[in-house]
Amino acid sequence: MSHTQSHTALIWKVFAFLSLVTIVEVILGISKPDFLYLTKVLGTSILNWIFLILTVVKAYGIAWYFMHLKDEKTWLRRAIVWPIVFFICYLAFFVLYEGGALGDILNEWTRWTY
């Protein structure tokens, strides 16, 4: 069991990692290199994909080490993570798809000149 030994060193390592990821995000967010910002892959820019992936990595770090899911029983962990991941992917797919469709319909009726 992990109850006897201290995790302090690991905690600081995770903190350093999360800080690093945040700094990378901020640098990319401010500089917005054109080849990442303006190149579109799978519906959005490469930069947005990088942000999304880094966000999920950060979420993993927080949930696994700070919320110590890592030390929980396998099936408690799965009972928590699987439904969340499944429902959010489901929701995100339909909601964003519908949003895009609404936009396409609406654009035909939006006037930008007077």
Add this chain to the structure above:
Amino acid sequence: MEATIADSQNKGTWTGGGNKPFDASYGKMMMWFFIMSDALTFSGFLGAYGLMRFKFLDSWPIADEVFTHIPFIHGNYPMYYVAFMTFVLIFSSVTMVLAVDAGKHMKQNKVVLYMFLTIIGGAIFLGSQAWEWKTFIKGSYGAVALNDGKIVQFVDETGHQITLESFKSSAPSERIQQTRSNGIWFQSEAALPSVSLQQVMEGFANHPELSLRTELINLDTKEKTIVSREEANKLLSKATHVVEGANLKENEYGKTLFADFFFFITGFHGFHVLSGILINIIIFFNVIVGTYQRRGHYEMVEKVGLYWHFVDLVWVFVFTFFYLI
């Protein structure tokens, strides 16, 4: 009997029907279930934001142009302040997990110290968020709303946005704000914009180098469209009023929906931070008076820690969707 009643001594696996397959206390399980439902609530909110964003993909405000302020410093600094807020929240998460760790070793004094730092971190975050709201509500440049609700902003010859104050004419203000002391005694109105529409129109006519920027985004360059001078005059003939700052009804940066979602989602998250701080304070005093030392374990600190980390986790996503993407 043995066939029908679960045996608490049975250390069997999941398939063997162990009595506590998850090896977690009731309280911890319920905290996790609450966190799951709350996570789905936030997903719903952020999903709604995503839907509206995709719906208005060609005219959504650009976050880097909205959140550009740092306290006490003038100028254009996107991202820095919100990065600082993110850091504060991650650091308070670290002190929280250190408190949980110290609790496992029954080190009361260390738990007290780390809980205290966590509360301070939360308070700094909440204060920063209040400042962010204040700045957003106050606005930076000012804009003009057209009769169909669209927003136009003013730019100089280099295409940079300028304040209404910098080019307005000196025409006398159209009227003064109606308060209960100077009009009908039971009627009053919100503060008038600092610049009147007439001053903006005259100022624009006096400065032929100025032009207008519409909400429309050029999807190839991802920049807002700057229109020609004659088109600008045509647009301005449809102007209805001056908009300064953002609120739930109008937003000088563009789509009002952006402001609505910003206030609602960061507000809901801020409310979570606030309740997290209050719960942390309660647990903090319990630790000081030795409740958990007597109880023999610090599981309560662990449970409130789970909630606190969840608040941090949500902020990670809010940060991404409102400021980065």
